[in-house]
Amino acid sequence: MLALQKGNGFHIIRVPISTPTLLPHTTTNCYLIGNSQESILIDAGFDQPNTKVDLEKAIRENGLAIPKTIILTHWHPDHAPGVRQLVDWDPIVYCHPLEKQLTLEAISPWSKLSFLNEGDIVPVADHNLTILHAPGHTVGQLNIYIPSEKVLLAGDNIVAEGTSWIGPPDGDMSDYIQTLNRLKQLTLTKIGPGHGDWVTKPYEQIDFVINRRLFRENQIKELLVNHKRLTSTELTNIIYEKLPHPSVFDVAKRTTEAHLIKLINEGFVLLDNSFYSLKD
Structure with missing residues (x-):
């Protein structure tokens, strides 16, 4: 677990959750953002008991409020279905509208689903999260940019080791390369990847992925x-x-x-x- 913390108690915490994801990765990152008054969870991991155990341990250790909002970067089984483990939080779950049906299937029977689009602003703990529609890995992939911290939470558009797979039925290579070039235009100090440790050389990693694809x-x-x-x-x-x-x-x-x-x-x-x- 690795946290970025400001003096006012604002945290961005990477919580790696053990998941049956694709090698070389063995964990999927969830991110807790906020403070003791309010927090948001980005991605919910796999549908297994340790998802809730690990997240609530991170919440306790960092003095955070229980999240009432969960933003899913995309619907894949190592990122979304963990919502089922968190139903007693009574959260509102957000995804991109293009992934409505797939997300509902992934988190069923939970159905408190709302939608975020390009440019939406989500406030939390006196900070704003900017929502980016960043397709490529999936058609409705969301990325979350935190301008005050110059941090991007990239879902599976960026992983710490190697590159993400991109492909049918809902992945698109042209969209993906366009997304990566767009992410390079952000002012960044760190990227929180979908899998692996914080990326502390964000532009180098984005260029690495673009060059690998080309x-x-x-x-x-x-x-x-x-x-x-x-x-x-x-x-x-x-x-x-x-x-x-x-x-x-x-x-x-x-x-x-x-x-x-x-x-x-x-x-x-x-x-x-x-x-x-x-x-x-």
Whole structure:
């Protein structure tokens, strides 16, 4: 657990919750923001008892109020369903409206759901949180920017180690790269990632992710030049020779497919009967 604290008792606390997420990560970050009078929770982790245990321990240790607001960066099973463990807080849960149905399914039977959009301001403990609609990893991904602290809570747009997977059905590589370039325009001292430790060199990390994605795109083009035509499975097997665990092959393939969709939309690649090739 790592907290940023101001003299007035305002905290931003990263609470890593053990979750069955994708390697190399073994925890998902939740963030507590506020003071003894009011606080907000960003993301609720996985639906398991230790989610509530770990969060309430962090609340006690830092003298925070029980959150009555939970903002979900996105609906994925390691970020949203932990709401079910927190129902006795009687929270109002927020997500982006594009993820209404998926979020309702993720947190059911809890149904106190409201929505946040680009540019909304959420006050807490005399500080303002600025809501960013930051699609790419999911269509309704929310990021939370705290201007007074120059801190960005990036959901799965940024992870501390490696890069996030991006892919169908609701991920979009073009949106993702646009989002990353937009995040670079913020004034930042730290990024709170969806997984892993605080990112203390925010611009370097964003550039690393952008460069990794562009490297993969160029790699796909080169492979299609050399092999003429390949399936997404064949491309993934060549590109990702060393995966941390076989269980992540599916999301690696979906990331490959997200790159291919982007290249098709840009007119560089053709799809014919499951085979991809470069356009002449």
